[in-house]
Amino acid sequence: MSKSRRKKSTRPKPGLPPGALVRVGEEKTGGVKITLMSYNAEVLLEKEVETIPECLSFVDEQRIAWINIEGVHQLDTIRRAGEDFDLHPLTLEDIVNTEHRPKMESYDDYLFVILKMFRYNEAEHRLEVEQVSLVIKPGLLLSFQEQNGEVFDPVRDRLRAANGRMRKEGSDYLAYALMDAIVDHYFVVLEQLGERIDFLEEELISAPERTTLHEIHELKREMITLRRSVWPLRELINSMIRCESGLIRESTLLFLRDLYDHIIQIIDTIETHRDMLSGMVDIYLSSLSNKMNEIMKVLTIIATIFIPLTFIAGVYGMNFKYMPELDWSWGYPAVLLLMTAAGVTMLVYFRKKRWI
Numbered sequence: 001m002s003k004s005r006r007k008k009s010t011r012p013k014p015g016l017p018p019g020a021l022v023r024v025g026e027e028k029t030g031g032v033k034i035t036l037m038s039y040n041a042e043v044l045l046e047k048e049v050e051t052i053p054e055c056l057s058f059v060d061e062q063r064i065a066w067i068n069i070e071g072v073h074q075l076d077t078i079r080r081a082g083e084d085f086d087l088h089p090l091t092l093e094d095i096v097n098t099e100h101r102p103k104m105e106s107y108d109d110y111l112f113v114i115l116k117m118f119r120y121n122e123a124e125h126r127l128e129v130e131q132v133s134l135v136i137k138p139g140l141l142l143s144f145q146e147q148n149g150e151v152f153d154p155v156r157d158r159l160r161a162a163n164g165r166m167r168k169e170g171s172d173y174l175a176y177a178l179m180d181a182i183v184d185h186y187f188v189v190l191e192q193l194g195e196r197i198d199f200l201e202e203e204l205i206s207a208p209e210r211t212t213l214h215e216i217h218e219l220k221r222e223m224i225t226l227r228r229s230v231w232p233l234r235e236l237i238n239s240m241i242r243c244e245s246g247l248i249r250e251s252t253l254l255f256l257r258d259l260y261d262h263i264i265q266i267i268d269t270i271e272t273h274r275d276m277l278s279g280m281v282d283i284y285l286s287s288l289s290n291k292m293n294e295i296m297k298v299l300t301i302i303a304t305i306f307i308p309l310t311f312i313a314g315v316y317g318m319n320f321k322y323m324p325e326l327d328w329s330w331g332y333p334a335v336l337l338l339m340t341a342a343g344v345t346m347l348v349y350f351r352k353k354r355w356i
Helices: 052-058 075-084 089-096 153-160 171-206 210-242 250-315 331-352
Strands: 033-039 044-049 064-070 103-106 111-121 126-137 140-145
Touching (some): 033 052, 044 052, 052 075, 064 075, 075 089, 089 111, 153 171, 210 250
Antiparallel strands (some): 033 064, 103 111, 111 126
């Protein structure tokens, strides 16, 4: 695992006026991709366009238009979207600021929603975060992503199905479907993180290493990131349920309440994983302490065995002239036998006491 996962990001300069279009977040490169899906119960049109004005002709009262823009780092495209679809400057500022917490804001003729999308990079064992912004208007949904992803593909497949419910619903239901796809992907990410936690737990029990502790701390940081992004979703969904703008129809409220229940389940799972990781740190410290105790136990036993042997060797190493055993031809073998007997006797005693 890499030692540092911090990426270079841009920050706005102090003193800028409200609504200033300044990119905030990790630096991105590449072009912008704009996809359009215009549909009703009978007809579906799907295409990729080059510019925002090409989408205007597909926005009418007879069809629902979903315009997805990938690449919020292209400020000219975001600015043009704001002009063509009459978006407030503060909305555009929040779209390009990808470090916002999830929230919902109600304007005169649209709702603005910000939430986070997560992917778990199993190769590098790290969590990737992307901000998704939704603008809900009558018969129109604008979605803004930082990069291309596959999370919305199930929603596109449901739209392509001629007998699907989505083709008969409005832009509010489409917004719910996108939010539900993001929240459902949280379960996938949490399952992957859970598998990683189980692997680290087994590693802690069998052979804990210093790198294991580093990975635990990285996972704890990722859980904090998840928690910061998921907890505000409760308030966001509640705001949409209580919204009096008329953009959220009564038939969609039931699905939003179900989405709220899913978020509660995710929060409970996150808290469980956090508790497990906190316990794993204690397990790691306990394992190190037990390992050190085992080492000290072995060293203590060795030292205890050699104390009487050292005493015997010290006594017969004084070389006094009138020590009787010095002139004894069997003195040396007798002392060695005595030392061996002392060592074996102590080993047998320790084994009997189950100290070793």
